[in-house]
Amino acid sequence: MNERVRRACASSCADFVYGFLETSSKKGGEYWLVWRFEGESTLADLMQSKEFPYNVETMILGEVQDLPKGIERENRIIQTIMRQILFCLDSLHSTGIVHRDIKPQNIIFSEGSRTFKIIDLGAAADLRVGINYIPKEFLLDPRYAAPEQYIMSTQTPSAPSAPVATALSPVLWQMNLPDRFDIYSTGLIFLQMAFPSLRTDSGLIQFNRQLKRCDYDLVAWRRTLEPRASPDLRRGFKLLDLDGGIGWELLTSMVRYKPRRRTGAKAALAHPYFDREGLLVLSFMQKLRLQLFRATQQDYGEAARWVIRLMAKSGTEQDGGFTEAQLQELREMAPNQKATAPRNALASALRLQRKIIRTLGESMDELNQRRKSLWWSRWIPREE
Secondary structure, three states: OHHHHHHHOHHHEOOEEEEEEEOOOOOOOEEEEEEOOOOOOEHHHHHOOOOOOHHHHHHHHOOOOOOOOOHHHHHHHHHHHHHHHHHHHHHHHHOOEEOOOOOHHHEEEEOOOOEEEEOOOOOOEEOOOOEOOOOOOOOOOOOOOOOOOOOOOOOOOOOOOHHHHHHHHHHHHHHHOOOHHHHHHHHHHHHHHHOHHHOOHHHHHHHHHHHHHOOOOHHHHHHHHHHHOOHHHHHHHHHHOHHHHHHHHHHHHHOOOOHHHOOOHHHHHOOHHHOOOOOOOOOHHHHHHHHHHHHHOOOOHHHHHHHHHHHHOOOOHHHOOOOHHHHHHHHHOOOOOOOOHHHHHHHHHHHHHHHHHHHHHHHHHHHHHHHHHHHHHOOOOOOO
């Protein structure tokens, strides 16, 4: 698992160095895992300080900012932390890995890169090949766990052989959306950063009980709590309501009862809450990646529902559906036998495009085959 993360998304997790079996112990062999030193402070350590989130600002920028304190400045710092966590999560999820134990204690500040990274993959499951995934079993911290507890349906069987699991994993991922488990936990971290009273274990446990009584509806929780809220809670709501309430909107899209209704890491990064650049100016590649996220996160759900409703109805035109006569007319429509010159030109262009793509694909396959042959030849003993 750690080897795969190091290859696929090294910048998102602590840098794994090596693992070895130590056999000199009297208790028997012990397996040791070694990571490169990233830093001393986890997000949990930083959040326990009275100076949070200003202490994070100093660590990220490398200097103390001579600026007046206030919720707008705090919002920019929290926004930067959230963006970094979501970037790390998106890299993990794109690799097919669900962490299952996202919490402030498992997010460390890397002093080298001055960014937050994810640590402790002990509970993580690699759903692309089925590593560490056992149906009807779960590993979690109840303080930060999503209501469903399981990342996959309990009806999902154990992972088959690696090639079969790799082929089926995209389908199972879309059916179950296991990454939404981590999103819920990240939403709770967002809440803790906004509301100081939730940063203690007792405060978070009490919040979870209140949220459960409200059927995991944050809007209902706020409605019951806000009239008698303490100054700290009111300040937290004020922070989330900045810029038209986009912070609260992002939070409510992450902390929801049903996994399918929660946003994903990519969609969260494309949210207007991250339109501002936070503390650090984004690099060109980060901006490009963010624009790509936003371009691919358009919601076609309403259009799809409209088409389904339109096709499903068999009433009258005023109801918006097709009549029987119209459906019969669609069935009897014959293809145009005589193609026009522009149509022929377009067809030729498309055929040429497909031929070019096919030729390039065959060329790449041939090159890859040569590389593999060359690589394997290093391990085949040559005859003298």
